[in-house]
C-alpha cells in the first residue's frame with residue numbers, strides 16, 4: 052500500500068539496562084546484572100519485541116536508530132551484533148540513517164569500535180561528565196579522564212567521525228575554574244557534539260539519601276558555568292542548538308531532534324518510552340517482568356507501564372514546550388500547518404509579555420528564547436502553557 056517514497060519517518064530507540072556499576076546520581080533504568088543469564092534472556096526478549104513490532108512498522112522508514120542505556124557497550128560485541136541484525140531484519144532502516152550507540156569509557160576498545168562501524172553504527176555518544184578525578188569520584192563514575200581520552204582516540208581511529216560527549220555542571224566539589232578546565236580539555240579533543248546537563252538530585256538515588264551532605268555549587272555558580280559554556284563553546288565553533296546541546300558543522304543529533312519536534316519514535320526494551328501514532332507509552336522498568344512478558348507465551352504479565360492517547364490540545368502544548376527548547380524555537384508556519392490553528396491566538400499573547408522583558412525574541416519566522424530566557428525556560432513555559440489552555 053505504501054510505496055518506498057510514502058513511508059513515514061520513524062526514530063527507533065533500543066534500551067540496554069545494564070551497567071558495570073551504578074553511579075550515585077543515576078535514576079535511569081539500569082542495573083548491575085548478577086549473572087550473565089539475565090543479559091542473554093534480555094537480548095532474546097528484545098528481539099522478540101522487535102518481531103512483535105515489525106508488522107506494525109511496515110509503513111515506516113527508520114531514519115535514526117539510538118541504542119541507549121544503561122551502558123550498551125556493557126554487552127559483548129556478539130550480543131550487540133544480534134540486536135543490530137534483528138533491528139535490520141525487522142525494520143526498514145534507511146541506508147544513511149543516523150545510527151548512535153551510547154558508550155562508557157573502559158567498556159569498549161578499538162576492536163569493539165571497529166566492529167560497531169562494520170555493523171553500521173556511525174555515531175557514538177560517550178559519557179565523560181568531568182575531566183577531574185575528584186568530581187568523577189564524587190559522582191560514583193568508575194572511569195578516569197585518561198580512560199575517556201583513550202576511548203575517544205580508539206573511536207576516532209576506528210573511523211567514528213561523529214562523536215558526542217556528555218558533560219555535567221553542578222557536580223559536588225566542582226568549581227567554576229574546574230568546570231572551565233573540563234570544557235577546555237573536551238573542546239580541544241574536537242568532538243562533533245557536546246551535551247551539557249545540570250546535575251539533578253533525583254529521588255531514590257544515593258545522592259537523594261545524602262542530599263544534606265553534598266557540597267554543591269549554588270544556583271549563581273551554576274548559572275555562571277552554563278553561561279560560560281555557551282560563550283566559550285561558541286568561540287570553539289559549537290553552536291547551541293538546544294538548551295543542553297551543542298554541535299559544530301551542523302552535527303545536531305537527528306534522533307534527539309525527533310523528540311523536540313514531536314515526531315514519531317518507537318522505544319523498545321525495559322523502561323523505553325515511545326511517541327507513536329498520537330499515543331505516548333512506556334514499557335515496564337522491571338527487567339524480570341519485561342523478559343517474562345515477552346518470553347513466556349500466554350503470560351499475563353503486561354510489559355506496558357503507561358499509555359495515553361494524546362489529544363490535539365496536549366499535542367500543541369507539547370510541541371510548544373519541546374520546540375522552545377531549540378535555539379530556532381517555534382516556527383509559526385510549521386505550527387499552523389501541523390495544527391491548523393493560529394499560533395498568535397493560542398499562545399502568542401502570552402509570549403508577548405516575556406518578549407517585552409527580553410526573555411523571548413520574536414522575528415519573521417517565529418518565537419525563540421534569548422540567552423537569559425533559555426536558563427529560566429522551564430518556569431516561562433509552565434506559565435505560558437498553563438495559561439495557554
Ligand code: SF4
Nearest residue numbers: 070073074077081121
Ligand atoms: S553509567 Fe550511565 S546509566 Fe549507568 S549508572 Fe552511570 S549514569 Fe546511570
